[in-house]
Amino acid sequence: MTKSDGFKLLGTAASPFVNRVQFVLNLKSIEYEYIVENLACKSELLLTSNPVYQKVPVLIHANKPPIPESLVIIEYLDEMYPDVHPILPSNPLDRAENRFWASYIDNKFFPLFEELRKTPDKEEKEAIKKQIIEGSQLLEEAFVKVSKGKDYFGGDDAGYLDVVLGCFLAWVKFVEKRNEFNIIDEVRTPKLKKWVNRIWSHEAFKDVFPGSETLMNLFMMLQTHKPPRKI
Amino acid sequence: MAENEEVILLDFWASMFGMRVRIGLAEKGISYDHRQEDLLENKSQLLLEMNPIHKKIPVLIHNGKPICESSIILEYIDETWNDKAPLLPSDAYAKARARFWAGFITNKLDQAGRKVYRTKGEEHEKSRQEFMECLKLLEGELGDKPFFGGENFGYLDVSFIPFYSWFQAYETYGNLNIELECPKLIAWAKRCIQNKESVSNIFPDSSKVFAFVQLLRKKLGIDD
Numbered sequence: 298m299t300k301s302d303g304f305k306l307l308g309t310a311a312s313p314f315v316n317r318v319q320f321v322l323n324l325k326s327i328e329y330e331y332i333v334e335n336l337a338c339k340s341e342l343l344l345t346s347n348p349v350y351q352k353v354p355v356l357i358h359a360n361k362p363p364i365p366e367s368l369v370i371i372e373y374l375d376e377m378y379p380d381v382h383p384i385l386p387s388n389p390l391d392r393a394e395n396r397f398w399a400s401y402i403d404n405k406f407f408p409l410f411e412e413l414r415k416t417p418d419k420e421e422k423e424a425i426k427k428q429i430i431e432g433s434q435l436l437e438e439a440f441v442k443v444s445k446g447k448d449y450f451g452g453d454d455a456g457y458l459d460v461v462l463g464c465f466l467a468w469v470k471f472v473e474k475r476n477e478f479n480i481i482d483e484v485r486t487p488k489l490k491k492w493v494n495r496i497w498s499h500e501a502f503k504d505v506f507p508g509s510e511t512l513m514n515l516f517m518m519l520q521t522h523k524p525p526r527k528i
Numbered sequence: 529m530a531e532n533e534e535v536i537l538l539d540f541w542a543s544m545f546g547m548r549v550r551i552g553l554a555e556k557g558i559s560y561d562h563r564q565e566d567l568l569e570n571k572s573q574l575l576l577e578m579n580p581i582h583k584k585i586p587v588l589i590h591n592g593k594p595i596c597e598s599s600i601i602l603e604y605i606d607e608t609w610n611d612k613a614p615l616l617p618s619d620a621y622a623k624a625r626a627r628f629w630a631g632f633i634t635n636k637l638d639q640a641g642r643k644v645y646r647t648k649g650e651e652h653e654k655s656r657q658e659f660m661e662c663l664k665l666l667e668g669e670l671g672d673k674p675f676f677g678g679e680n681f682g683y684l685d686v687s688f689i690p691f692y693s694w695f696q697a698y699e700t701y702g703n704l705n706i707e708l709e710c711p712k713l714i715a716w717a718k719r720c721i722q723n724k725e726s727v728s729n730i731f732p733d734s735s736k737v738f739a740f741v742q743l744l745r746k747k748l749g750i751d752d
Binding site for chain 1: 581596600601621624625628631632
């Protein structure tokens with residue numbers, strides 16, 4: 298089932314926040330026009346669509362004003378198409394729990410990755426790696442609680458936290474390799490490890506993940522435009 | 529609401545985020561056990577148990593289950609007690625817009641505001657400008673509407689009005705005149721207090737909030 302309801306998505310391949318929205322559009326079988334943005338040289342469309350943050354993703358639906366912010370976009374899509382592969386659960390307490398973990402992932406967990414990149418000091422880097430590992434333990438516990446024994450955070454199939462956390466898996470692999478440590482592994486986070494493999498091969502996710510070259514390009518751009526702090 | 533519903537709010541009197549929840553609960557006519565936390569000295573065992581990751585207020589405890597973070601709590605309240613006083617609009621796009629701006633207040637405005645009363649020198653100067661820019665953007669979003677929610681007081685109004693109780697502190701430590709730069713925002717704030725009991729009943733005294741900020745600055749070593 299496909300829909301052509303006039304959706305446009307402004308994004309870049311390496312942005313996990315854009316990828317998140319793409320996962321949801323795929324899960325809901327929503328057709329969309331993908332407009333690639335060059336973050337080093339932002340388009341007029343992006344600047345006028347998201348004047349407050351000037352960031353991707355931005356969703357433009359038919360003739361309504363644009364919607365920025367990945368989590369806001371996801372809830373919008375879920376409300377527009379509630380009967381096709383619901384993303385958030387229906388119970389208010391479960392919804393609150395899902396939103397809580399999304400906030401943790403976006404505000405506490407993922408920012409550690411950027412902290413790691415920007416920290417030049419070796420000892421400080423080790424401390425941040427430790428925090429990332431502690432974070433992954435919390436996420437393992439979250440998985441146990443939210444999945445209620447099933448294969449995905451969303452239960453039998455992918456849901457809100459599968460897209461909210463799943464979008465970072467390419468970056469997780471990149472950071473693990475570059476910094477020589479395991480964030481998700483069989484011993485400490487066995488359930489997440491199995492979940493990671495499911496997500497990588499899931500129909501709605503697998504073709505969206507950026508390749509290592511794309512990630513390296515974005516990484517190099519960050520190193521140039523937002524260089525690590527001087528020691 | 530069933531007779532045996534138990535609602536507890538772990539809160540701190542001066543917190544804008546706690547105020548959001550108080551207003552939301554009042555809008556819905558929900559009775560609750562209001563508990564003050566001593567955030568500076570001694571957080572309660574219950575708080576540490578109910579919000580072990582962040583150890584922050586507000587926490588709503590509904591029949592023993594904790595819900596953390598003010599925006600999440602407001603949505604929970606709206607979804608659970610959905611028979612009266614809707615906080616979020618029903619239109620999906622209007623909801624998205626309200627959520628976007630509430631997020632902006634929680635992340636951008638609050639961050640800039642904290643720096644206005646906590647920093648000095650270049651960082652402080654930068655924060656003053658950022659803070660005013662945030663307020664101007666919010667005034668733009670309000671436009672000529674009586675409330676952010678349009679004709680009716682709603683989610684975004686609830687999310688923002690608590691910050692008004694901190695304006696005296698922001699103005700003093702930021703050397704700002706908010707009414708001069710954003711007259712529509714001040715008019716809106718006064719309208720909320722005049723027309724909404726849910727706001728006026730819980731609103732702390734601006735001068736008490738200011739005294740709290742003075743105390744905070746001393747503790748942080750900003751003022752002697």
